[in-house]
Amino acid sequence: MALRLAARLNCDAARPNGAAEPPGLFGAGVARGAGDAAACGEGSRCRACGMIRALEHADLHLIYPVPSGDWEKDLPAVIESRREDFFAYGEFGTRARSVGIDLVRHVIEALSKYPFEGRRSVVVVFEAHLATAEAQNALLKILEEPPSSAAIVLVTEYPDRLLPTILSRCYEVRFEPLSNERTAEILERFRSVEREEARRIAAIAQGNLRRAVKLLEERFLGLWRDAAVTARLVIDGKGKELLAEAETLARRYSREEARELLAEMSLILGFVLRGRDGRLDAAGEAVLREALGAERLGRAAERDVPEDIRKMALASESLRRNADLELTLAHLLLDLTGAWY
Numbered sequence: 001m002a003l004r005l006a007a008r009l010n011c012d013a014a015r016p017n018g019a020a021e022p023p024g025l026f027g028a029g030v031a032r033g034a035g036d037a038a039a040c041g042e043g044s045r046c047r048a049c050g051m052i053r054a055l056e057h058a059d060l061h062l063i064y065p066v067p068s069g070d071w072e073k074d075l076p077a078v079i080e081s082r083r084e085d086f087f088a089y090g091e092f093g094t095r096a097r098s099v100g101i102d103l104v105r106h107v108i109e110a111l112s113k114y115p116f117e118g119r120r121s122v123v124v125v126f127e128a129h130l131a132t133a134e135a136q137n138a139l140l141k142i143l144e145e146p147p148s149s150a151a152i153v154l155v156t157e158y159p160d161r162l163l164p165t166i167l168s169r170c171y172e173v174r175f176e177p178l179s180n181e182r183t184a185e186i187l188e189r190f191r192s193v194e195r196e197e198a199r200r201i202a203a204i205a206q207g208n209l210r211r212a213v214k215l216l217e218e219r220f221l222g223l224w225r226d227a228a229v230t231a232r233l234v235i236d237g238k239g240k241e242l243l244a245e246a247e248t249l250a251r252r253y254s255r256e257e258a259r260e261l262l263a264e265m266s267l268i269l270g271f272v273l274r275g276r277d278g279r280l281d282a283a284g285e286a287v288l289r290e291a292l293g294a295e296r297l298g299r300a301a302e303r304d305v306p307e308d309i310r311k312m313a314l315a316s317e318s319l320r321r322n323a324d325l326e327l328t329l330a331h332l333l334l335d336l337t338g339a340w341y
């Protein structure tokens, strides 16, 4: 959608009735009757859309989180990899990534120039929640006084991890999850996944395409399985095994991955909650049975799941603030079993 928006603002065919000015984002140019205001989205019809589609437009500035250090080498490498496969993921393995202050300075510099093609500069910050506090503060300054020739898009699954001051400066556009059927279709068509496997993964991904694509990867699938194993131990109340588990997980995963693991555990417990309220479809029930084992579903449903999820969110936040990985996990897991007291 961010790219569609960039195309919309720069499409040669969308200039209403040959007007000199491109249509504004929310302005009069968008009004019905102003001519063909939608982006053609086709490289064959218009150069701008083709360039945006190929991630090569001079006024399209893409920002991806990268490991700290050499962003001038890493950022172009990520963009190059996205040109080949827009849903590529994990080129930095377990290394922690962030949108640092250097990247935001890069954005500021890009925006200080008038758009090359004379229309709108569009900045898209992917995984904006990985922006450091320093970077978010710098970003806030641009959002407070954005150049009129620019549109800035922050893409995130976790808007609550952005500063409230940033959120208050943005138009928030939320997207509904995709249906399992649609997710499976996309996996089949663009990822050549077998039909049955695509449906299984779609059910686990719960309408989140990025997760679905990640679940095709061995490492993330392993992480999901570890989340399920850990959730089982929590439900069984096995304090001693959980301490060993915390140690294993801390050795196996980076801080960032451990946060993903906690997010996956929260999702599994979210399934429990929906199952209890009768809001889980058959595919979701199958995923839940696979994750926890049928014999645990009754006990899982008796838990105070919102409280569990709250505790995991707090632990995840501690990890973001560089708390010790093993200690945080051990504390959390024991806390979840009640074995701590």
Ligand SMILES: [Zn+2]
Binding pocket: 007, 010, 011, 012, 013, 014, 039, 040, 041, 042, 045, 046, 047, 048, 049, 050
């Ligand atoms: Zn176009």
